Amino acid sequence: MGRYLARRLLLLVPTLLGVSVIVFLFIRLIPGDPATAILRESATAAQVAELNAKLGFDRPLPVQYLEYMGRIVRGDLGESFHTRLTVVDQLKQKLPATMELALSAMIIATVAGVLLGILAAMRRGSILDYGTMTLALVGVSMPIFWLGLMLIYAFAVNLHWLPPSTRGEPPELVRTGLYTLDYLAALDANGFLDTLRHLALPGFVLATVPLAVIARQTRSAMLEVLGQDFVRTARSKGLRQQTVIARHVLKNAMLPVITVVGLQTGALLSGAVLTETVFSWPGMGTYVLEAILARDYTVVQSVVLVFAFIFVMVNLIVDLSYAWLDPRIKYA
Amino acid sequence: MPELLEVRDLHTQFFTRDGIVRAVDGVSFTLAAGETLGIVGESGCGKSVTALSLMRLIPQPPGKITQGEILFDGRDVLKMDDDEVRGIRGNAIAMIFQDPMTSLNPVLTISRQVSEALELHLKMDRNESRKRTIELLELVGIPSAKSRLDDYPHQFSGGMRQRVMIAMALSCNPKLILADEPTTALDVTIQAQILDLLKNLAREFRTAFILITHDLGVVAGMTQRIHVMYGGHIVEKADTNELFANPKHPYTWGLLRSIPRLDQTRREKLRPIEGLPPDLIAPPPGCRFAPRCQYKRDICDEKPPELVAVPNAKADHESRCWGTQTGGWLTTTDWRTDTTVFTKVEA
Numbered sequence: 001m002g003r004y005l006a007r008r009l010l011l012l013v014p015t016l017l018g019v020s021v022i023v024f025l026f027i028r029l030i031p032g033d034p035a036t037a038i039l040r041e042s043a044t045a046a047q048v049a050e051l052n053a054k055l056g057f058d059r060p061l062p063v064q065y066l067e068y069m070g071r072i073v074r075g076d077l078g079e080s081f082h083t084r085l086t087v088v089d090q091l092k093q094k095l096p097a098t099m100e101l102a103l104s105a106m107i108i109a110t111v112a113g114v115l116l117g118i119l120a121a122m123r124r125g126s127i128l129d130y131g132t133m134t135l136a137l138v139g140v141s142m143p144i145f146w147l148g149l150m151l152i153y154a155f156a157v158n159l160h161w162l163p164p165s166t167r168g169e170p171p172e173l174v175r176t177g178l179y180t181l182d183y184l185a186a187l188d189a190n191g192f193l194d195t196l197r198h199l200a201l202p203g204f205v206l207a208t209v210p211l212a213v214i215a216r217q218t219r220s221a222m223l224e225v226l227g228q229d230f231v232r233t234a235r236s237k238g239l240r241q242q243t244v245i246a247r248h249v250l251k252n253a254m255l256p257v258i259t260v261v262g263l264q265t266g267a268l269l270s271g272a273v274l275t276e277t278v279f280s281w282p283g284m285g286t287y288v289l290e291a292i293l294a295r296d297y298t299v300v301q302s303v304v305l306v307f308a309f310i311f312v313m314v315n316l317i318v319d320l321s322y323a324w325l326d327p328r329i330k331y332a
Numbered sequence: 333m334p335e336l337l338e339v340r341d342l343h344t345q346f347f348t349r350d351g352i353v354r355a356v357d358g359v360s361f362t363l364a365a366g367e368t369l370g371i372v373g374e375s376g377c378g379k380s381v382t383a384l385s386l387m388r389l390i391p392q393p394p395g396k397i398t399q400g401e402i403l404f405d406g407r408d409v410l411k412m413d414d415d416e417v418r419g420i421r422g423n424a425i426a427m428i429f430q431d432p433m434t435s436l437n438p439v440l441t442i443s444r445q446v447s448e449a450l451e452l453h454l455k456m457d458r459n460e461s462r463k464r465t466i467e468l469l470e471l472v473g474i475p476s477a478k479s480r481l482d483d484y485p486h487q488f489s490g491g492m493r494q495r496v497m498i499a500m501a502l503s504c505n506p507k508l509i510l511a512d513e514p515t516t517a518l519d520v521t522i523q524a525q526i527l528d529l530l531k532n533l534a535r536e537f538r539t540a541f542i543l544i545t546h547d548l549g550v551v552a553g554m555t556q557r558i559h560v561m562y563g564g565h566i567v568e569k570a571d572t573n574e575l576f577a578n579p580k581h582p583y584t585w586g587l588l589r590s591i592p593r594l595d596q597t598r599r600e601k602l603r604p605i606e607g608l609p610p611d612l613i614a615p616p617p618g619c620r621f622a623p624r625c626q627y628k629r630d631i632c633d634e635k636p637p638e639l640v641a642v643p644n645a646k647a648d649h650e651s652r653c654w655g656t657q658t659g660g661w662l663t664t665t666d667w668r669t670d671t672t673v674f675t676k677v678e679a
Contacts, residue, residue, distance in 0.1 A: 230438070232389060232429070233427075233436065233497075235421070236422060237421060238419065238420070238422040238423055238453060239418070239448065239452065251439045251440075252438070326439055327486070
């Protein structure tokens with residue numbers, strides 16, 4: 001187990017190296033450059049060239065890349081040439097915002113998705129089954145920025161039930177950066193509820209796709225396990241249906257579901273960019289979007305590296321959870 | 333002896349897109365407490381469905397018990413509510429399934445799976461059930477049972493897993509054990525061990541059991557009586573000794589002929605029963621075995637025979653065959669010396 005973990009962590013290095021090269025090149029493939037983004041269209045070619053030279057973007061790409069990576073290995077994620085704010089400082093603010101949103105979405109998606117999937121599988125062929133699976137199909141197909149706008153229109157603009165945007169007031173004392181936890185720690189019920197109200201719409205919007213995918217995966221995994229011989233054995237012992245499901249079916253059915261939860265957590269990172277933009281959520285999504293628009297190369301590179309790191313870690317956790325769920329899987 | 337189990341005119345059907353499959357089509361039999369019965373037949377003859385019906389474990393839909401009575405200890409299982417049926421399952425009636433590789437849950441420990449029924453039916457707490465589980469595993473011959481409690485099924489061999497299944501079935505001292513092809517998935521060398529174990533334990537605890545198999549050789553030394561099933565019907569009932577000495581149905585003859593014999597010369601080929609089992613959606617109108625029977629006459633295709641006592645046999649020997657019934661043309665035929673068997677039947 002320890003050796004396996006060490007090997008997997010070691011594999012992080014080539015993965016992140018690959019990601020860094022790809023991002024470094026791709027961001028430079030987008031038309032436009034940092035100087036044009038700062039000076040706007042009206043600037044002359046000479047002015048643009050001069051500013052690019054000043055920022056160091058006229059040097060050969062390998063030189064730029066090596067210089068960037070040299071700073072990364074020293075733990076310096078660089079700074080925005082635009083705002084002069086360091087990426088590390090910005091991440092301290094923005095990462096918790098995105099984490100809070102993504103965690104809420106994942107909790108909604110996993111709990112609701114697994115429950116709906118179980119219900120659909122147990123009532124196979126019923127209206128509940130068809131209804132859930134139709135909704136799931138709509139869920140995966142719906143563009144989430146559109147869904148976000150519609151929900152803002154319905155619940156914030158028309159009904160005034162929920163706030164349309166932002167995270168709400170920050171707590172007085174920011175410890176974790178997750179407002180829900182900070183308010184809980186301060187025993188501030190009003191602040192906590194207000195944070196939840198702000199989380200509700202973007203959390204639900206971000207949850208739709210993973211919820212749908214998890215529901216479908218849970219349903220098919222459940223159906224497969226329900227047809228296994230050991231389920232019949234369990235029934236032949238006189239166990240109640242609920243016990244059979246909870247004790248014998250769920251643990252077996254959760255393996256493929258966990259895989260999907262992990263993959264969807266990765267997909268959530270891209271969903272967060274759209275959702276945060278629609279809801280003016282001050283997180284990684286809006287941060288990286290602004291950086292892309294400003295051709296803020298360093299920021300984009302570093303943020304994508306952080307995303308990649310998170311993605312790899314989530315996958316590692318998923319792989320480790322297999323061994324916990326299925327005694328036949330051993331890592332050595 | 334009062335009957336422990338009395339099955340009357342059991343019909344179990346599966347409602348499929350292609351039509352209604354009459355898997356069990358009017359099966360009746362009785363079993364006394366402590367008695368052992370073999371149900372023999374080829375795949376798809378309804379023997380497993382009969383066993384599952386007794387515990388109401390037929391998946392529904394598509395399956396349904398459409399008719400009949402299953403009197404267990406005098407009460408009709410088919411009229412019980414779900415709670416009552418669950419109270420019997422794993423408690424008074426236990427089942428051992430065919431494939432020990434797939435019949436145990438791969439992600440739960442052995443002790444968890446064996447102790448489940450103990451906690452449910454005998455209301456034992458975790459400690460008691462663990463102790464009892466060790467005793468049960470020792471009883472079925474699992475070496476160093478105590479240290480293997482928290483192992484998972486994949487850490488056991490096939491034979492050991494089937495021993496675990498037997499321990500599970502015995503856990504609540506059932507009055508009846510249904511063993512559905514308990515040795516089919518096992519190596520031949522292990523088969524005999526498992527069968528011996530089953531027989532000895534059943535005798536020790538005076539448990540009645542029904543052994544379901546496609547292999548006449550398996551039931552030979554195992555059960556007191558044998559019922560042969562074909563196409564959803566019981567086609568022959570007899571004492572085990574009587575059945576082997578004096579079989580009275582052409583299908584049984586076919587089964588006996590298809591057993592390879594060690595004293596047979598090498599030139600003799602195995603003699604399979606030609607043709608395929610009947611389509612249970614639209615079974616033949618007469619005798620269900622008629623299309624494959626080399627002795628058949630016109631009446632066999634026209635009218636279904638009843639299961640009745642046969643002449644020249646013991647009193648409780650019954651067969652569902654026009655030919656071997658009183659007045660039939662096969663009453664004195666001895667399958668061993670019969671030469672017509674070498675002629676091939678048109679399928």
